[in-house]
Amino acid sequence: MDVTGSRSALPGAARRKRTRPSRKTEGLPRDAPEPHPAVAGSGSAGVGSPVDDSMFEPAFTSAPDDRKVVTLAALTRKVSEYLPASDVKRIREAYRYSDDAHLGQFRSSGEPYISHPIAVAEICAGWRLDTDSMIAALLHDVMEDSGITKDALIARFGTQVGELVDGLSKLDRVEFTSREQQQAESFRKMLLAMARDVRVILIKLADRLHNMRTLDAVDAPKRQRIAIETAEIYAPIANRLGLRDIYLELLDRAFKGRYPNRYAVLRKAVLAARGNRREALGRVLEAVQKVLPEAGVTAAVYGREKALWGIYQKMVARHLSFTQVLDVYGFRVVVESVPDCYLALGALHATYKPVPGRFKDYIAIPKVNGYQSLHTTLVGPFGTPVEFQIRTREMQRIAESGVAAHWLYKAKKETFSDLQKRTHQWLQSLLDIQTQTGDSLEFIEHVKVDLFPDAVYVFTPQGQIRSLPRGATVIDFAYSVHTDIGDQAVAARVNNDSVPLRTELHNGDVVEVLTDPNSRPNPAWLAYVRTGKARAEIRHSLRTMKHSESVDLGRRLLDQALAALRIDSSSMEPAAIERGTRDVGARSIEELYEDIGLGKRLAPVVARTIALQFSTKPAAAALIVPPAAPILVQGTEGSAVQYSSCCYPLPGDTVLGHLRGGHGLALHREECTLARRQRSKDAERWVEVQWAEDIKGLHRCAIEMYVSGDRGVLGKVAAEIAASEANIVHVSMDDDAGKTVALRFVLQVRDRTHLARLMRNLRRLSEISRLTRT
Secondary structure, three states: OOOOOOOOOOOHHHHHHOOHHHOEOOOOOOOOOOOOEEEEOOOOOOOOOOOOHHHOOOOOOOOOOOOOEOOOHHHHHHHHOOOOHHHHHHHHHHHHHHHHHOOOOEOOOOOEOOHHHHHHHHHHHHOOOOHHHHHHHHHOOHHHHHOOOHHHHHHHHOHHHHHHHHHHOOOOOOOOOOHHHHHHHHHHHHHHHHHHOOHHHHHHHHHHHHHHHOHHHOOHHHHHHHHHHHHHHHHHHHHHOOOHHHHHHHHHHHHHHHOHHHHHHHHHHHHHHHHHOHHHHHHHHHHHHHHHHHOOOOEEEEEEEOOHHHHHHHHHHHOOOHHHOOOOEEEEEEEOOHHHHHHHHHHHHHHOOEOOOOOEEOOOOOOOOOOOOEEEEEEOHHHOEEEEEEEEHHHHHHHHHHHHOOOOOOOOOOOOOHHHHHHHHHHHHHHHHHHOOOOHHHHHHHHHHHHOOEEEEEEOOOOOEEEEEOOOEHHHHHHHHOHHHHHOEEEEEEOOEEEOOOOEOOOOOEEEEEEOOOOOOOHHHHHOOOOHHHHHHHHHHHHHHHHHHHHHHHHHHHHHHHHHOOOOHHHOOHHHHHHHHHHOOOOOHHHHHHHHHOOOOOHHHHHHHHHHHHOOOOHHHOOOOOOOOOEEEOOOOHHHEEEOOOOOOOEOEOEEEEEEOOOEEEEEEOOOHHHHHHHOOOHHHEEEEEEOOOOOOOEEEEEEEEEEOOOOHHHHHHHHHHHOOOEEEEEEEEEOOOOEEEEEEEEEEOOHHHHHHHHHHHHOOOOEEEEEEO
């Protein structure tokens, strides 16, 4: 998909006159060149190369426009290196098909549109993707822009190509209520297609990379929108798949698109800093050239420049000026084997002092995207910190190409690598989140949360390592192990210490979650969970709970309303109920019950509609029963029945029920002032309610007392409340600067009788001068 510009069409005559050799194309920036090797150790010290600008490559470079004619030659050369001639022929055929489909279409820069699919295919060829992927890259816009159907592509190029192109096409022919919803639904389609076939996202990332390289051709508002979208969705996906080079380039180009002035100033400062820090870096290079061969390590050392977006983020987060960001430059040491990594680390630490807390071993515990390396920061000459990354050649290959380096589409006899397994698990988690998510906007919200790099590694009691995002809590850990463990979590132990479920986890923590089969997720968990999986599972459980509770309450309310009309619902024919359901506009009887339970429909109105089914039939068609009894509240209805905080009704109080639209049944005490006002406005929404004899659970109430301001009074009151088997939920205090202090408590008690006994016990305290229920 070309997000950088419109496709303008020429008149028919002009389309026929244009010949392919005359096409012009945009200057396509080349991929950043390989870092310049400063040292190629061979076991003995050698003469080092001087430090110059060429050894510190920026995140990306702009190439001159040296390719004016659209041609397939460069792509053909690339694919011919690893694909047989028969497959190259198929790719040429796909090019001709795409060329005809996009005939007369141009990019915003005025260049022929076919230049974009060719550039995308060249990026994919750099990853050595298979033939179907290359064909899909060339055809990735033909469904969206040229009206070609999926069936036509399948008939011409096969099922896999058709599925790939379909997964890459936006949903722009479906009507949505907003642009955000359309964008989110298109993202969801793409990500779910990616979960089935990772090649979809690889082609999409190549598509977005080329669009970002040519972003200057579009207007500023569109450039801003595309840059934000890239930074929030596509760059994190590239990082999650281990495509680090693509990740860094997308972030830097998004930075340029969002903040062009800041980018230009920072880029100029970085170029100037290369010269200023040349001497310090030269000394470090000379020392490294000497100590590595002496330690018996064969290595190549590359200069590395921090990405501009990374520098900018550090400046903003720590409120630094550019001159205060010292680790702009560093070195990458590439060795032959894993033992050599640790030998090189020891040699470097013996040469320069390491900065405490800045060593990370991603070889022993790789990142979830497969990245492996040793990171250490040393104090170099003049006190300048210099970061070193030490890795093997294989680790370097994975760091550059990620999941594309470990191709998922291997022969059946070959086994999956750890990276492939972790990638498959993440892709599977996208499908799990999708099944638990209500709409596309919510799905994208969960995916965004999960795309950020993992930063915390914790252990199960059995010693298994689990990676979680920074800031993850015990609840996130529980859901990462299993949904049932998360849903039923009641307590936890971290490093054998009891902790709350909201406790934030840190590297090395051993986490044990205690469960109760009768426990259910708490809505308050949503305020502090960090992972998309946990958030989606909690919301799904709450929705399911609310649905079942609302259906049950709605059934009881409708039975009561029908009984008031002297109709016994248990004797009604199913067909009569279904007709009544259709008459009130509900799609099913379950939906009708849920709407009544949530207060979206009034049970008396629905009952009257259903009663019309019996208006012309003899009385024997419906049993005559006594007048309806009030709704019984059993204390197990969950979120379908709520206890109003304005009056805190307790079992034993005379109560009324208020049906609030979409919020279920709210209970009020009969003497509640707010309830009296509301009853005068919408009397039809109020129903009679009674408490069940065996009501369960603890219920909230509020009391107010005036006590003397003596030391220890609050402790005495709290002790008496605990001795009376009540819980304190909240306490507040008003000091009127006199000898008397007002204390207000929100408590949990079983019923009205329990509260009365508690208040009698409190009145025995001499410090309390006045006590009332509020």
